[in-house]
Amino acid sequence: MFRLSFQPYQRRFKQALRTHHGLWSQRDGILLQLEDERGRMGKGEIAPLPWFGSETLEEALYFCRHLPARFSLHELEAISEALPACQFGFGSALESLSHRPAASENKEALLHSALLPTGKAALTAWPALWKRGYRTYKLKIGVSSLATEQDLCRTLLSELPPSAQLRLDANGGLDAQTAQQWLEICDGSRPxxxxxxxxxxxxxxxxxxxxxxxxxxxxxxxxxxSVATLPQLIHCYEKGWPGIFVIKPAISGYPQQLRQFCQTHAIDAVFSSVFETEIGRHACLQLAATLSTRAVGFGLDHWFAD
Ligand SMILES: [Mg+2]
Structure with missing residues (x-):
């Protein structure tokens, strides 16, 4: 049997993040601590992202508040698919409690991609990130006009050192025509x-x-x-997606199930953050250390004031 204690938290971003989904200025989540009958403690984090299809913070809080004072492993493993961030939080707390061997060496060897501020600010932001060792950068597009963004992208590419890599993230904000125009630019910059x-x-x-x-x-x-939760990822995999899958473990569901899927299917995966705290991040990076094939998207420390 287990007991839960939990604490909601808020962290403000130094600058709001602008994406096609809108402006985001504060991360709200819940920190969990599970205790078993032997007095072992496990930590976890629920970091919902409702505009990506996860539950809301309120739904996650409701779930935590309505758990019985003591509950079984079976109850922990039967959280609804409608609460993927809760599944992750409780699943990773359970793993940390039973001290699953840490892949810490791998974890430190992971390459990280850094998220640039959206728009012109990207041009002044990358050099400091370069000095901190980042070589892969991510830029949000699909926010202002196509011409403005393509100019910015060309300027950024001309300024970045040749060994840098850029990821463009439209957050679903393009249409068939603008997507083609972007892909032409991308292909044009090859090889x-x-x-x-x-x-x-x-x-x-x-x-x-x-x-x-x-x-x-x-x-x-x-x-x-398109692949926010594990059932969605499996769906796209089965429909023959030939490209890359971005996995945000914190909203994907149980880490055990995600690990099992990735270990049995050869997918090209990029692991990415949802701006979780160190507790959720640790659990995500442990998964990424064994499953990731590319630089992971956890280069976000520069976004928080604390
Ligand atoms: Mg994205």
Missing amino acids: TSDIEYLEQPLPVNQFEDMLRLSKQYTTPIALDE
């Missing part, structure tokens, strides 16, 4: 290219169009919003 991939060009309901684009262009397309 020396510096654009690693284009992430989620079209909305989730346009899977077939993204599949078609991924066959037309050389630059890989990565699905992110």
Whole structure:
């Protein structure tokens, strides 16, 4: 049997993050501590991202508040698929409690991608990140006009050192025509290219169009919003997605199930953050250390004031 204690938290960003989903200025989440009958403690974190399809913070709080004072392993393993961030929080707390061997050496060897501020600020932000050792950068697009963003992208590419790599993330904010225009720019910068991939060009309901684009262009397309939870990821895998899968473990569901899926299917995966705290991040990076095939998207420390 287990007992739970939990604490909601808020962390403000130094500067709000602008994406196609809107402006985001504060991360709200819940820190968990599980205790078993032997007095062992395990920590976990619930970091919901409702506009990606996870539960809301309120739904997660409701779940935590309505758990019985003592509950069984069976109850922990039967959290609804509608609460993927809770599944992750409780699943990783359970792993930390039973001290699953840490892949700490691998974890430190992981390469990280740094998220640039959206728009012109990206041009002044990258040099400091370069000095801190980042070589892969991510830029949000699909926010202002196509011409403005493409100019910015060209300038950024001309300023970045040749060994840098750039990821473009549209958060589903393009249409078929603008997606093609972006992919032409991306392909045009090859073979020396510096654009690693284009992430989620079209909305989730346009899977077939993204599949078609991924066959037309050389630059890989990565699905992110389309594969937010493990059931969605499995669905796209089964429909034959040939490109990259962005995995945000904190909203994917149980880490045990994610690990099992990734270990039995050869997928090209990028592990990515949802701005969780060190507790959630540790659990995510442990998964990434064994499963990731590319630089992971956890280069976000520079976004928080604390
Ligand atoms: Mg994304």
